[in-house]
Amino acid sequence: MSEAADLLLEFKDVDTYYGDLHVLKQVNYTIGRGEIVSLLGGNASGKSTTMKTIMGVVRPARGSVVFDGKPIERLATAERVRRGIAPVLEARRLFPRMTVFENLEMGAYTRKRGPEFEQDIERVYALFPRVKERHAQIAGTLSGGEQQMVAIGRALMARPRLICMDEPSMGLAPNFVEQVFATIQEINRQGTTIFMVEQNANMALTVAHRAYVLQTGQVVLSGTAEALRKNPSIREAYLGEMQVTV
Ligand SMILES: Nc1ncnc2c1ncn2[C@@H]1O[C@H](COP(=O)(O)OP(=O)(O)OP(=O)(O)O)[C@@H](O)[C@H]1O
Ligand SMILES: [Mg+2]
Structure with a gap:
């Protein structure tokens, strides 16, 4: 480089x-x-x-x-x-009393609300169908793997140029780990x-x-x-x- x-x-x-x-x-x-x-x-x-x-x-x-x-x-x-830098830091730090959808909304708070918002939500739902299914659930009641997906989705809602992730696989079962890494590669692509x-x-x-x-x-x-x-x-x-x- x-x-x-x-x-x-x-x-x-x-x-x-x-x-x-x-x-x-x-x-x-x-x-x-x-x-x-x-x-x-x-x-x-x-x-x-x-x-x-x-x-x-x-x-x-x-x-x-x-x-x-x-x-x-x-x-x-x-x-x-x-x-354009979005964090996915340790312990995920979702807003536990808010719904999944509200957490995703918070990720877009630095941007003006507009048609892109809907596109971005759809992009997150396409990457993580599980997050779509659970959009109305209170975030604090999600499993660890689901919380990690929402945390990554929330970072994407900021339309970042750089995502900084601290141990995205921590605490996840092997099949979730593979899914999270496959999604990281897709986000990169x-x-x-x-x-x-x-x-x-x-x-x-x-x-x-x-x-x-x-x-x-x-x-x-x-x-x-x-x-x-x-x-x-x-x-x-x-x-x-x-x-x-x-
Ligand atoms: N807020 C803080 N105040 C004082 N010391 C800290 C603070 N945060 C981290 N440290 C210390 O700084 C050092 C590096 O910590 P850091 O969290 O960067 O390590 P790490 O490489 O992420 O380790 P791990 O693999 O355990 O997560 C450690 O000795 C830690 O105790
Ligand atoms: Mg650490």
Whole structure:
């Protein structure tokens, strides 16, 4: 990814702290337009902090986060959403007392209500027939897998250029995991760039074009998904080929 015009998101030497705790250390990522990029790494390596740094939940102490050619690290979260970044963060954070439909509506709050709204709802229902079936149900009563689908659907309602996902497969049964990843690929084919944290390395390296590996806040490996699948240390640490001691 060398052409700046093809880059949608960049981290340039980003350092992020929580108080004195130095979590991201001189981190660089590049996400090209149209890519699916996975972020792998052990617990507490800084994966969720990466997503929070993109969304503005935490601000980097040093370095720059560039979206569509412009630095965004000083912008409020709502402005980042308006510019086209949509989060699907940990724990899904649906509005539990609202219906499924109302949750999807909330995803479109940054846009003017118009005919596209109906199209977008239909697109979400086409991707997730289950969400359509359950549109009138109170979101807090959905199963975990159904909530994940609504969370992804809600992100799509913002018509984002980039979706940031934190562990989309967490807590899902295997058949749901496959469905969610198939949908992620379909969303990508329809033109949305995707950056996702995923513990399921097998799945992550199957659907992604490229991936980064974080270890205690530093990028220790990156490359095409194909190259990483063949990398012996990835195979040992993440693809379950040997017992690991980290
Ligand atoms: N709000 C916070 N305040 C203080 N420390 C935090 C905060 N959020 C995260 N941390 C710490 O920062 C480090 C990195 O956390 P992060 O959530 O980014 O890890 P992760 O790679 O997503 O891990 P996991 O795989 O367990 O989700 C951890 O040591 C964590 O305890
Ligand atoms: Mg995390």
